[in-house]
Amino acid sequence: MMSGNEAVARAAWESGLALASAYPGTPSTEILEELTQYPDLNAQWAVNEKVALEVAIGAAVAGSRSLAAMKQVGVNVAADPLMSQSLAGVVGGLVLVVADDVGLSSSQNEQDTRFWGRFAHIPVMEPADAQEAFEMTKAAFDLSEKFETIVILRLTTRVCHVKSLVTVGERRPPNSEGGFTYDPNRWVLVPSTAKRRLPLQAEREKALKAESESSPLNVVEQGSDKRVGFVTSGPGYLHVKESFPDAPVLKLGLSHPAPFEIIRAFAGTVERLVVVEETEKLLETELKAEGIGCTGKDILPSNGELAPEILIPAIAKFLGEPVPVRKLAHDSSLVFPRPPTMCVGCPHLGVYYTLSKLRRQVTISGDIGCYTLGALHPWKALDTTTCMGASLTMALGLDKGRLPKDADKSVVAVIGDSTFLHMGIQGLLNLVYNKGNATVLILDNQTVGMTGGQDHPGTGKDAYGMPAPKVDFIKLIEALGVKPERIHKINPYMMPVLFKTLKDEMAIPEVSVIITDQPCVLIEDHQRFAPYTVIEEACTGCGNCLKTGCPAILVRKRETVAKNGKDQELAFVDIDISGCTGCGLCTETCGPDAIKRMMPPTKTSKEAQAHG
């Protein structure tokens, strides 16, 4: 049994893959992780998606089969090489695997990667489940080599993370014939070359269209109930089969270029044609432009999954039939929400607690990663988050574009270690170069935390966990032009030091960088200490410790008391000792000194002493 991501990795290996490069991002992350398990290929974490695609292009231009993997927002970053290399093409097969987060479980937007196929004139394949992901990965490599083009394999969350049975095969040996051919008229994309390649790109697309018309990946499944015929792709197909087992279905595996002749013929066999596509009205628009009558987004939503509970009532309504109503046992919206939160003992907790105390004096420019959770209760310590790296660039804009109302506010940018390496370096360079006034917090937890702990050039390990050169953040930041006296490295569990450094640097009208240096609690380098407990009699119910947002601190009892003629809410707390990592952050917030370590620290490291 394999997930779609595992199936892609297995198929790529079987296809003779030589090199894979990716930047982690849910739901695509496991593809590269899985590829490190296979021998005889090179799997690498790239610092960002543009880099990943360009590395893969280099390998494919050299004649080897290569793969780049990313999530949907990553393609925006990789768009530059994608659009250009479409002209020059590749020699060894190159498959760009993109995982669309349909339903937005962990992304800043829900975008439809199929557009990139149209935009870049690159074919798109859309598997529906793990077995198809396996088969189409192989087909994608073959198509890529046959037409000398990058091929996009578009997955969605429901392919990446769905496990089903997969039948596997053997590895084909990697390409060994050929190699790089000197041909500046192809590989050097100056305007004259690009102009010469444009007609070739158009010819290729025409040939791909013919390929699509005859592709075994585009299949008609006959059905007995011809009132509605469905044109669909990806997991949409499974939803259709589940909802309407008797309906005729045209399933598009090679969905771009679309096989209009097949679709036209299919339309002639059914009463009405409905396009079921996740997420945008893309194929439907193309069909209408081709004069093929159909409906789709008029009756179906343009975001989220098109699951049976969406499809069944929509089609019933479309056919003028009674819409089935299902009475649910309980209204789940009545149960409190359980949003993701930072972990017990997370090194970011102290940073956000500190920022929340300075809330009125700062505008906080945020970034993508675990620390985006700092926008949530109880810290509420982020003002903006747009995309990876935007914390630093937007901080410059927030500084230079400020209006009188914000004259007294400092600008603070918060970014993580992997994120800084992904897109932050340029932003910091730009901030210094343009004489911005912002304090930059680099929360270095020595891993890519949000996606589950991958490595990057700051961790000293490669994708295989083997030792790798480790970037020196302080030297790097200095080289970007930040003055040495404006760079600080701080233990984020020592909040008074953090608070003072932050206040001091906010007051200085130039770029400062504060690096926090404690590891993510989910990685091996993290060290736990003896847990803390609350002395019940000493707890005054002030609730300060709750403001750290540590999930191990629980309310034991609430009380309302009258103080100075006002009602005051008290919350007496307990600590969940099984969760507590002994970081001691909460002790620094406790006025009455009611939080004590349960036993002497097992290790007398500097850390433990520092945490008291």
Added chain:
Amino acid sequence: MAESAITNVLLCGIGGQGVLTASEILAEAAIAAGHDVKKTEVAGMAQRGGVVTSHLRFGPKIFSPAIPPGQADVLLAFELAEGLRWISHLKPSGIALVNTMRVIPPVVSTGLFSYPVDPLADIRASGTRMVPIDAGGIAKELGNARLVNSVMLGAVAGALPFAPDSVKECLVKRFSAKKPELGVLNAQAFEAGRAAAAAGAKAA
């Protein structure tokens, strides 16, 4: 394809409780029983203390991996309030096995929301069959809080269309591969869960 030939099991809980591992073990047992199987979950931020669900479907041929609301045959809830949150996914004729352990998130401990007073009563009021299991207590008695998922697997094993022992076999195989004594311990947890479910069903 008759709908009754397909079994839908919805597992729910919180990141870190072993929901996904339990789901994988049930999937293995279903494969061993000769079924086509699909299993899906939304991972990602779930590991940051959020809600985790795993949809497991098996039968002669499975298309969609997700279980629509009101279509689960079995709900296996690893946490009390999560049991209430997902009870709507259960068929009226389905059965819910609910761990009575409460896990309080920061939004509740900081006073933003309140935890339901009596989720068990609310679940009962929905009219579905429900068996409460003190999986947290049982796991602690066996000396390891992380055994909750094996206790819950024992509890659910009797409600599936294949022999409970085949689930136990998959469970033991998985943990014995790491350490033989882990296999023994998890088998104990499994049996304790099975007994608790049998006793709970009688009481209900």
